[in-house]
Amino acid sequence: MVVEETRRQLSGSVGAGLMVPVAPAAEWRETVRRVEDAGYGSVWINEAIGGRESFAQMGVLLAATERIMVGSGVANVWARHPAAMQGGAAVLADAYPGRLALCAGVSMGSMVEQAGLRWERPLQKMRDYLDRMDESADMAPRPPVPFPRLLGALGPKMLELARDRADGALPAAMPVEHTRRAREILGPDKLLVVMQLAIPETDPATARGIVRASGLLDLPGSPYDRALRGLGYGDDDLKSDPLIDLRFAWGDEKAIADRMQEHRGAGADHVAVSVLAPDLRSTADLLERLAPALMAR
Template sequence: MTIAAVADMRGRLGRVGAALMTPIAPAGEWRRTARRVERAGYGSLWTNEAVGGREVFTQLSVMLAATERIVLGSAVANLWARHPATMQGAASVLADAHPGRLALGVGVSMAGLVEQSGQKWTSPLNRMREYLDGMDASVEAAPVPEVPFPRLLAALGPKMQGLARDHADGALPAAMPVEHTRAARKRLGPDKLLIVMQTAILETDPERARASARRTQLFSLPGSPYVRSLRELGYPDEALAGGGSDEVVDACFSWGDEAAIGERVQDHLDAGADHVAIAALAPDLASAADVLERLAPALP
């Protein structure tokens, strides 16, 4: 994307979006939830995938058709789930059908999850670089959208963020402290998109909030890239063990009342994020929408 196109997408996104990272649910529930998020005033709505199950482009098409203005994004589309030409073609078709309303986030997942799908894990950086080259080589065979869509990388570490700067339109980090956002902006420079995923727990009791955060297993999964990135930020191994110390959990998860979560979002924006997407930690889509509706008035 050109600098002007990046600026245009910043305007379309606004400052705050939402993310729905929940298991499989009927299409009707996704439609209703997407409309609720849009009516609450969020600028974007993001969803994810593994390999198999809920396929991200099909899911995005369901929600794009059910809404009118909100930007829909993949956070992330798993590169292990499809050929790079298929990734480019699928995103181009959706962007052509819904001008200005698609953002493509691409990610490498984790070794254990990839190997469970029957594939062989390789260097994430090399794999991503080769994959992006494959996408670029297939551009001419894909539709040309009226409004270009941004290509973002789920980049946590410095090397992947460098790739996001040089071969994509920006980065899409998740579950990281505010200091990570500040460092990412410095690496990306001013002309790339930085969209931050922030998990929010609407709970004022510290023990219950931290227990909910630890149940996500972000810091306990084997080979967790989140643990590696936190080490790079200077967090010691003892703070990262056992699901993360209170300090680690508090830095990576936003919990408390509506005002406290709104303050954390503002902290990320002040640190250089263009847009913060809130993933409400909830057991189902309806509950997540309830939380997002409650939060909306308190957000920047």
């Protein structure tokens, strides 16, 4: 039921990712209002342990807006006890019915260890975490308000877990062929929300240079690295121009809109665009610039 309701809410709209460092709350409020006014149907935030905390941040964004769905993309399972994850989502869902989407993820070993925690096998970690979330559900506000639970999933085993134990998956920064494979694994009855990273820049060398400078290609052993290898890409491909072009949409507004349409054609229920920008205000500027072309498609 929650999958059908979320699909209905997101139908015909595109989402926006706000993947930028911590900024003053006033800037977050201003940005999310601009994103909502531009017509986006959802907004997604990421999380770094010790940086922007997902539930506090989602509370700020929900309070500042009227209709847009706010999602975690992703809420880091290492950052909180599973009962706190369940309880935080339940409280926000109760306060803002139909506007919260929870996506939980295992992050990356380097980030977890940098926070002083011990990295464990990610698949087993997520299984155990979901078990404990489910066990704590009776502590939530009563009567409970349903919300979609997604997993940040890239590899086939994590996608299978999203199929079996969640309402769907949210992969990011992957080629369209990954979206097609994710839909095959999830089947037709689960949500597939795709995060497309974009660079509104028409010069190929400049666009690829922005990607390389972002550090997003320097993640050896990460879930992204393993998922790309699972698609058949090798060492020589991972930082190559052709794979950058497949993973990151660059060009004018139409080119970025076309790429998002390709994800929908490959089985995505909803596609969110995250522009590579240095701060919130420039992110809002770019999202407003892209909105007419994205909404038209």
